[in-house]
Amino acid sequence: MSRASPPSRRPSPAAAVTPPPAPRVRAWARALLAWFAVAARDLPWRHTLDPYSVHLSEIMLQQTQVKTVIPYWERWLQSLPTVGHLAGAPPDRLIKLWEGLGYYTRVRNLQRAACVIQAEHGGVFPQAYEAILALPGIGRYTAGAIASIAFNKPYPVLDGNVSRVLARLLALRVDPRTVSEELWTVAARLVATAGRLPAGAAGREQKGMVFSGNCSRLNQSLMELGALVCTPHHPQCGVCPLAGSCAARALGCAAELPVRDRKTTLTRRFFFGLLLVCEDKYWVRERPAGQVNAGFWEFPNIEALDGELPTNGLFGFPARELDRVGQVRHSITRYQNTVTFYRAAVSQVVPGLGGRWCTLSELSQLPVATAHRKMLAQLRESGI
Ligand code: SF4
Structure with missing residues (x-):
C-alpha cells in the first residue's frame, strides 16, 4: 500500500x-x-x-x-x-x-x-x-x-x-x-x-x-x-x-518578513588593467557599441578567470616589467568585480591596442567606466 x-x-x-x-x-x-x-x-x-x-x-x-x-x-x-x-x-x-x-x-x-x-x-x-x-x-x-x-x-x-x-x-x-x-x-x-x-x-x-x-x-x-x-x-x-x-x-x-526563497549568489570576476604611461599621458580606449558600457572610456584590461596575472603579462608587456599600482572593487547586479592595475612606461603606443593618449584631466572630462573612474581618482590623488 x-x-x-x-x-x-x-x-x-x-x-x-x-x-x-x-x-x-x-x-x-x-x-x-x-x-x-x-x-x-x-x-x-x-x-x-x-x-x-x-x-x-x-x-x-x-x-x-x-x-x-x-x-x-x-x-x-x-x-x-x-x-x-x-x-x-x-x-x-x-x-x-x-x-x-x-x-x-x-x-x-x-x-x-x-x-x-x-x-x-x-x-x-x-x-x-x-x-x-x-x-x-x-x-x-x-x-x-x-x-x-x-x-x-x-x-x-x-x-x-x-x-x-x-x-x-x-x-x-x-x-x-x-x-x-x-x-x-x-x-x-x-x-x-x-x-x-x-x-x-x-x-x-x-x-x-x-x-x-x-x-x-x-x-x-x-x-x-x-x-x-x-x-x-x-x-x-x-x-x-x-x-x-x-x-x-x-x-x-x-x-x-518578507520571506526570501534563496539568496542571490554573487559571482566574483577578476580583471587586470594596464596603465600605459607616456610622459603625463595615459593610453585609454572607448568601449565599442553593442558591449556593456558602450561609449565609456577605460584603461586597457583583460579578464582572468583564475584571478591570477597572466604569466605572459599584459598586452605584450611581460610581468617583470609591470608595477602593481592598486586595486579597485566594484559590484554590479550579481557580479563582484576586482580590477588590479599595473603600470608600464612606454615612449610610443603599442600597435593593436586601439584608443588614444589622454592626460588625467582630459580623461576626467570623458565618461569613464566605474571601476576605472575609481582608479582615475586614485591616480589624481596620488599623482602617480
Ligand atoms: S507596516 Fe511595517 S512598520 Fe508598519 S506596523 Fe507593519 S511591519 Fe511595522
Missing part, C-alpha cells in the same frame, strides 16, 4: 494572500494619506508635475539612493530641460550626465523613449497608461508611477519597498515574488480607493511640493513608508500609521 505524502507545512502561493476586506483597505488608504501629509520628504521632483521630470526621477531612483540621485536629477534637467532636448542630445553628453549612476541601459532607454515621444506623440508626454507602458525602458512599476504622480491616475506601483510593506501588512509567509500578481491587486485596490477619497485639507500643495491628487499621494506614501518606517531590517512599528491593523506586527514577526 502506498503511503500518502506528508502534508506540506508551507502554504501554497495561491493560498498565501488573503484579500483584505474593503473597509480595511479604506482604513489603510486614509491612514497612509494622513501620514504622508505630514511625513513626506521635501524632494526636488515633488515640486513638479512635469511627466518628463517624473519619468527621469523614477528611472534614476531604480537601484540608486535618493541622496545620490538629487544632484544628478537637477544637473540633468538644467542641461536637458525637455523631452525634445533629450531626444536631440549627443550620446556622449548623456553618458557624461549619467556617469556614476551605473546601469547605463537606463540612459539609452530614456533617450529612446524621448525619441518615440517626439515621433509618435508630437513631443508631448502621453497621459494614457498603455501609451506610457509602451515607451522603451518603462515597465509596469514605472508606468504606474508616472501615470499616478504626473496625472493622478489610479494605477498601482509595486517595487521592493511597497512589496515589503504589503507582505508585512498581510503577514505573508511566502516569498512575495511568488505572489506578485496578488500583491499588484492589493496595491491596485489601495490606489483606486484613495482616488475616491476626498482630496483633504492639503489639496494639491503641501510644504511647497505639489501633488496631482490622492492617487499620487497614496503611491508615494507606500514607497515613503517602505523607505523611512517599514525598513528591511528594523521596521519602526511604533511610529507606523498602519500599526493598528498590521498582521505582522500583531504576530510579532515584522522583522522576519
Whole structure:
C-alpha cells in the first residue's frame, strides 16, 4: 500500500494572500494619506508635475539612493530641460550626465523613449497608461508611477519597498515574488480607493511640493513608508500609521518578513588593467557599441578567470616589467568585480591596442567606466 505524502507545512502561493476586506483597505488608504501629509520628504521632483521630470526621477531612483540621485536629477534637467532636448542630445553628453549612476541601459532607454515621444506623440508626454507602458525602458512599476504622480491616475506601483510593506501588512509567509500578481491587486485596490477619497485639507500643495491628487499621494506614501518606517531590517512599528491593523506586527514577526526563497549568489570576476604611461599621458580606449558600457572610456584590461596575472603579462608587456599600482572593487547586479592595475612606461603606443593618449584631466572630462573612474581618482590623488 502506498503511503500518502506528508502534508506540506508551507502554504501554497495561491493560498498565501488573503484579500483584505474593503473597509480595511479604506482604513489603510486614509491612514497612509494622513501620514504622508505630514511625513513626506521635501524632494526636488515633488515640486513638479512635469511627466518628463517624473519619468527621469523614477528611472534614476531604480537601484540608486535618493541622496545620490538629487544632484544628478537637477544637473540633468538644467542641461536637458525637455523631452525634445533629450531626444536631440549627443550620446556622449548623456553618458557624461549619467556617469556614476551605473546601469547605463537606463540612459539609452530614456533617450529612446524621448525619441518615440517626439515621433509618435508630437513631443508631448502621453497621459494614457498603455501609451506610457509602451515607451522603451518603462515597465509596469514605472508606468504606474508616472501615470499616478504626473496625472493622478489610479494605477498601482509595486517595487521592493511597497512589496515589503504589503507582505508585512498581510503577514505573508511566502516569498512575495511568488505572489506578485496578488500583491499588484492589493496595491491596485489601495490606489483606486484613495482616488475616491476626498482630496483633504492639503489639496494639491503641501510644504511647497505639489501633488496631482490622492492617487499620487497614496503611491508615494507606500514607497515613503517602505523607505523611512517599514525598513528591511528594523521596521519602526511604533511610529507606523498602519500599526493598528498590521498582521505582522500583531504576530510579532515584522522583522522576519518578507520571506526570501534563496539568496542571490554573487559571482566574483577578476580583471587586470594596464596603465600605459607616456610622459603625463595615459593610453585609454572607448568601449565599442553593442558591449556593456558602450561609449565609456577605460584603461586597457583583460579578464582572468583564475584571478591570477597572466604569466605572459599584459598586452605584450611581460610581468617583470609591470608595477602593481592598486586595486579597485566594484559590484554590479550579481557580479563582484576586482580590477588590479599595473603600470608600464612606454615612449610610443603599442600597435593593436586601439584608443588614444589622454592626460588625467582630459580623461576626467570623458565618461569613464566605474571601476576605472575609481582608479582615475586614485591616480589624481596620488599623482602617480
Ligand atoms: S506596523 Fe511595522 S511591519 Fe507593519 S507596516 Fe508598519 S512598520 Fe511595517
